[in-house]
Amino acid sequence: MTREQKDNVFMLIKSLSKSEKRQFKLYVGRLGVNEDSKFLMLFNILDKLATYDEAVILKKGIVKKQQLSNLKAHLYKQVLISLRLSPSHQNIRIQIREQLDFATILYHKGLYKQGLKILDKAKTLAIANEEKNVAYEIVELEKVIESQYITRSLSNRADVLSIQAKELSQQNVMASKLSNLSLQLYGLFLKTGYIKNDKEYKRVTKYFNARLPKYNLETLGFREKLWLYKAYLWYSFLTLDFLSCYKYASKWVNLFYENKDMIILNPVFFLRGHHYLLEALFYLRHYKKFKETLFKLEAVTNEKWFPVDDNVDGLAFLYIYNNKFNLHFIEGSFHEGLPLIDDVLGRLKNYKDRIDEHHIMVFYYKIASMYFGAGEHKKCIVFLEKIISNKSLQMREDLLCFARLLNLVAHYEAGLDYNLDVLIKSTYKFLIKMEDLYEVQKEFIKFLRGLGDIYPHEVKAEFIKLHKKLKEFEDDPYQSRAFLYLDIISWLESKIENRAISLVISDKFRNNLHR
Incomplete structure (x- = not known):
């Protein structure tokens, strides 16, 4: 093609x-x-x-x-x-830059007083809207103009501008350091996924602490607080501290609700904050709060005052529909979630130039998981193949790994065992290239490799044996994350009890709901 x-x-x-x-x-x-x-x-x-x-x-x-x-x-x-x-x-950000351009033109025309008047208004607008980088540029131009056109109205004008420039510079440096740290942690997460042992925990913690600047929360503005919460959030995700993820994602989202004008100016950060809040709630299995937050986000994005452009529209789709999948996964309502697939695939065509390939692959994994839960294993395999065969994309190792594992299980369930040995070997070769595999992955691969030597009447006993081993890892903070991608325990229970996996998961969901 x-x-x-x-x-x-x-x-x-x-x-x-x-x-x-x-x-x-x-x-x-x-x-x-x-x-x-x-x-x-x-x-x-x-x-x-x-x-x-x-x-x-x-x-x-x-x-x-x-x-x-x-x-x-x-x-x-x-x-x-x-x-x-x-x-x-014509948003605030463009208007401020336009005023700066006008003032620059007036300065070059020698109309200093007019230029200063425009700059003063633009600076007030920039500071009020947390546009401190352009505010600093404005102050620097004010200093240049004042050095050629001395205003007699304010004797300490030079001192005022110098102090203002220093304060803005310090705030911009703080925001830059925090945004750099946030981005570096995000990059680390995309490359390696969650930590898998104490050694990785110490490495990530050392990395985080070495780059976290000293700060006083009371002196930070909206923008600096936002980057601070983002940095802590990514550190919490990497180190599997999902309660802290919830804490900092909540602070992030509440910061916007306390400063509603910032939602209009920064809708992308508002949406991302909600997405991470929902992700933390999903991992913590806080169903009621998850559902409430998801519906609230969808309602807000449909409000008339909520800003809409191509980018915001694409991101709203990405975050809302990702979490609609997650809602079905929590409930075990896989069959009810099937209509969501056609809706998402249709929308992906519309957003193909606005959503990066990594996030499309994440959607494919969720679609495959939905089909697997609904017992449509051949359709599940089709979408997993799209991930596995994608050689041009650098994705999270853990996503690639579990796509291959789910592919094996789906082939087994679909009765496509004629090439299962070949699949097991290729999956095993892929996994051994990965550093520090989860014990869950090791045990599961060991089990699959031995399937060919087991007589049909012995399979159930082997399922029980593997289930017992994997249950030991369920409460291990490093190992339990493997079950977020692929609920192997529920699958084993479905085989042992001879029930559909959707029934096993939905029963667990109902039991937890009534506790």
Whole structure:
């Protein structure tokens, strides 16, 4: 199968709404260019194409091959300028930067007083909206202007600006250190997944403490607190401290509800905070709080005041639907969750250019798990193959590992045992390349490798034996996380009791609910 060609300007044009396309054509009209301008003609061609095809463009004869790259670059720039001028994209952040640009122009015109007046208003707006990086830029420009145009109205003006610059600089450095730490921990999590032993715990803790700057919570602003909670959250996830995950995700979400204007300005961080809160609640199996938080998030994103753009829309889908899957997994309501699959696959087509491949693979794993729980093992295998055969993607090792393990179990359940030996060998080869496997994985692979030597009437006894071994790991903080990806214990119980796995999990859910 040929890979679909990707092109930046084509993808940008395809992301435009009808009103944004109309806005672009009005913008081009205001430029006073000829209606037959080449970049506008290229826009119309790309707009009509279903997929990017350079041969079709060249066939139209508007441009030679060696000139196409420059024409596309010019069109790309003009579309971005048009979007920047669009009222729908005029948020506070862009308005502040625009005021800074205006003040810079006035400064170069020698109109110092007018420039300072604009900068003062822009600075107040920037600080009020936690845009401290641009606030620092504004103060620096104020200092430059004041050095050439001394205002007599405030004798200590130089001192005020110097103190303000120092304070903003310190706050920006603090935010930068905390955001760096948060991002580094997130990268570590994507690469290795959760810690698996005391050695890894000590390594991650040392890494975290060495990079955590000293801080006084009372002096931190909204932005610094947000990055602080994010850093602690990722450290808690890595070290399997899900109560702390819940604590810091709650602080993160509550910070937004205490500063509602920040939801409008930073909807992405608002959504991510909810996602991590839901993830922590899922791992803790706090069903009522999980369900309540999920429904509240969905309701808020449907409010008229909640900001909507392509990015926010894609992320809201990603976080809400991931957790809708998790809700079914907690309840054991796999059959009831099957309609969710078609809904998600349909939406993934719409969001294919906005959601990264890693998150698509996570969806595939959840879809496979839903089919497995519902007893549709062959469909489960189809989606696991999409993950296993993806050679171009660097994913979390633990996700790849459990995709292979679930694939083995699904083949066994589907009665596709003609190539089970080959699958076991390839899975085993993959696992031994991984460092520090979970004991759960080791025991399970050992069991699967020995299946070929077991007579049919002995299988149940072997299931009981493995179940007993794995139960020992259920309360081990390092080993129990393996059961979050693949509920092997419930599967073994379903085989021992000769019941559907969905019934085993739903019975456990109901029993825990009434405790």
